[in-house]
Amino acid sequence: MIRYIGQRLLMMIPVILGISFIIFSIMNLTKGDPARLILGEGATLEAIEAKREELGLNDAFIVRYAKYIARVAIGDFGRSYRTDAPVSEEIFSRFPTTFYIAFLGILFATLFAVPVGVISAVKQYSAIDIITTVVAMLLTSMPGFFVGMLLILSFALMLRIFPATGIGTWRHFILPSLSVASVTMANFIRMTRSTMLEVIRQDYVRTARAKGASMRRVIFTHCLRNSLLPVVTVVGINFGVQLGGTIMIEAVFAIPGLGTYMINAIRQKDIPAVMGSVIFAAIVAGIINLAVDILYAYIDPRVKSHYERFTKRGRRNAQRS
Amino acid sequence: MPKGASKRGQVQMTWSRYRKSKLAMLGLVTVSVLFFAALAIPLFKDYEMAIEQDFSSRYQPIGAGHIFGTDQFGRDIFIRMVFGARISLLVGIATVSASLVAGAFIGAAAGYYGGRLDEILMRIMDVFLAIPNTLLAISIVAALGQGITNLLIALAISQVPSFARVVRASILTVKEQDYIEAARALGTSNARIIARHILPNAIGPIIVQTTLNVARTILNISSLSFVGLGISPPTPEWGSMLADAKPQMLQYPHLILIPGAAIAITVMAINLVGDGLRDALDPRLRN
Numbered sequence: 001m002i003r004y005i006g007q008r009l010l011m012m013i014p015v016i017l018g019i020s021f022i023i024f025s026i027m028n029l030t031k032g033d034p035a036r037l038i039l040g041e042g043a044t045l046e047a048i049e050a051k052r053e054e055l056g057l058n059d060a061f062i063v064r065y066a067k068y069i070a071r072v073a074i075g076d077f078g079r080s081y082r083t084d085a086p087v088s089e090e091i092f093s094r095f096p097t098t099f100y101i102a103f104l105g106i107l108f109a110t111l112f113a114v115p116v117g118v119i120s121a122v123k124q125y126s127a128i129d130i131i132t133t134v135v136a137m138l139l140t141s142m143p144g145f146f147v148g149m150l151l152i153l154s155f156a157l158m159l160r161i162f163p164a165t166g167i168g169t170w171r172h173f174i175l176p177s178l179s180v181a182s183v184t185m186a187n188f189i190r191m192t193r194s195t196m197l198e199v200i201r202q203d204y205v206r207t208a209r210a211k212g213a214s215m216r217r218v219i220f221t222h223c224l225r226n227s228l229l230p231v232v233t234v235v236g237i238n239f240g241v242q243l244g245g246t247i248m249i250e251a252v253f254a255i256p257g258l259g260t261y262m263i264n265a266i267r268q269k270d271i272p273a274v275m276g277s278v279i280f281a282a283i284v285a286g287i288i289n290l291a292v293d294i295l296y297a298y299i300d301p302r303v304k305s306h307y308e309r310f311t312k313r314g315r316r317n318a319q320r321s
Numbered sequence: 322m323p324k325g326a327s328k329r330g331q332v333q334m335t336w337s338r339y340r341k342s343k344l345a346m347l348g349l350v351t352v353s354v355l356f357f358a359a360l361a362i363p364l365f366k367d368y369e370m371a372i373e374q375d376f377s378s379r380y381q382p383i384g385a386g387h388i389f390g391t392d393q394f395g396r397d398i399f400i401r402m403v404f405g406a407r408i409s410l411l412v413g414i415a416t417v418s419a420s421l422v423a424g425a426f427i428g429a430a431a432g433y434y435g436g437r438l439d440e441i442l443m444r445i446m447d448v449f450l451a452i453p454n455t456l457l458a459i460s461i462v463a464a465l466g467q468g469i470t471n472l473l474i475a476l477a478i479s480q481v482p483s484f485a486r487v488v489r490a491s492i493l494t495v496k497e498q499d500y501i502e503a504a505r506a507l508g509t510s511n512a513r514i515i516a517r518h519i520l521p522n523a524i525g526p527i528i529v530q531t532t533l534n535v536a537r538t539i540l541n542i543s544s545l546s547f548v549g550l551g552i553s554p555p556t557p558e559w560g561s562m563l564a565d566a567k568p569q570m571l572q573y574p575h576l577i578l579i580p581g582a583a584i585a586i587t588v589m590a591i592n593l594v595g596d597g598l599r600d601a602l603d604p605r606l607r608n
Binding site for chain 2: 014015018019022023026027029030134137138140141142143144145146149150152153157158241244247248251252262263266267269274278281282285
């Protein structure tokens with residue numbers, strides 16, 4: 001298992017290199033000189049030239065990329081062009097905010113979606129099922145920022161229960177989390193429903209029913225565990241993506257999280273800040289995916305035995321060669 | 322068997338299965354109405370009417386004169402909504418067509434030739450897929466600058482990998498069939514086999530993906546415009562209308578409810594068509 005985790009972590013490296021290369025190229029295609037951006041419009045040509053030299057902007061593109069990656073490898077994400085603060089400090093100070101919103105959002109979505117999906121599958125084609133399907137459909141069709149605006153309008157401006165913008169108390173996190181939940185929930189409901197439908201039709205369920213077990217018992221003891229596996233994956237992937245910054249939702253609620261940091265950095269062509277946050281998001285998503293796969297192995301013994309066989313075979317092949 | 326007959330048969334069968342779903346038909350009717358309105362609006366109303374400000378008639382309520390009222394600049398909201406539909410649908414379809422062509426090219430080459438080429442192309446696509454869609458689009462827009470064309474390019478690039486994957490997967494499923502072998506034995510060229518024999522038989526999942534991607538693109542257009550990186554005012558785009566109306570939403574809720582509903586209805590209708598097509602093209606997938 002440890003060997004497997006090591007392999008997976010190593011496999012993340014080429015992906016992160018690829019992502020960082022793409023974003024680095026895109027940001028460097030941009031018109032506008034970072035040195036001029038830092039120094040402002042009034043700067044002299046000599047000052048700009050000196051700054052360019054200091055930032056290493058006069059090197060060839062590929063040299064700059066290689067230097068950047070070499071620094072990232074030892075954990076140095078550089079300093080923001082705009083504020084001159086270390087990018088890693090900025091990211092770590094903003095991460096908790098984004099984490100709370102993403103975590104609460106995914107939690108709300110899962111707690112609501114799984115029971116609803118199960119009921120919808122068990123009572124297929126009933127009124128509940130049809131209403132659920134239509135509501136899920138509607139939720140996937142609404143942009144998250146619009147749901148956020150509706151929540152602000154009703155719960156903050158009209159009912160005055162929760163604050164509309166900013167962070168501070170737990171109350172600030174409720175509406176943004178609900179917006180995240182609404183975007184992801186529909187996906188979870190559909191997934192739970194369709195895997196549950198598949199499992200219900202299996203032979204062992206019929207056998208259990210034939211032996212006289214009640215439907216409730218069959219669903220809780222036999223179906224749920226098997227049908228939740230794919231749901232765990234979808235929940236995990238969504239959590240990983242949301243941790244990278246819920247850009248639109250942070251924009252609606254004026255939340256100083258990773259998403260806001262990223263979009264401001266992109267707008268201001270603050271290359272170190274953009275690169276740092278993108279690489280950070282990719283690493284977090286990769287780690288969450290890995291955690292989901294490990295969790296999978298613990299829930300499903302079949303998957304675990306597959307990994308063990310896989311690593312054993314790998315060892316045997318290594319000995320042979 | 323004459324070729325035309327079998328083709329018509331398949332289309333008819335798909336249609337008769339599609340028609341059975343009420344939700345799918347509702348989606349189709351809605352999409353058709355929106356599409357027709359979006360194409361026909363310039364014949365009835367001048368585009369200037371959606372742009373020109375008239376401060377004597379600001380914030381008119383819903384009702385007579387203006388069906389949906391007027392906005393903070395005195396412009397008729399209904400006219401702006403229909404021109405907005407025109408922008409969303411046309412940009413959405415253009416974006417998806419562009420990425421479909423590029424994705425089909427990459428996916429077809431990878432799936433058909435396999436081997437090292439497949440490996441390289443798909444690894445590159447995986448890296449692109451690992452970058453969240455909106456983030457990739459935002460950084461491309463930031464690099465290219467704002468504007469409808471640049472938005473189109475950015476959104477198209479960010480969707481190429483998903484098309485490449487679907488096309489590749491579809492091709493792999495039909496590649497090993499006997500009739501492909503037969504065509505090859507007859508000396509048919511590779512390009513012709515892909516275009517004439519493989520793609521038509523692998524088209525189902527591609528059509529479904531295309532439809533669903535149009536819906537997703539419309540969401541992305543409005544999201545990017547909302548944060549000021551897409552289509553900017555005064556162009557009547559739904560997302561930027563929402564951003565404009567946000568400060569006054571308590572006093573004039575209809576200013577956000579109408580564009581929001583327009584996005585939701587359009588996207589939902591297209592999604593319904595996509596789901597209906599998926600069920601009709603491959604009944605085995607139905608739950």
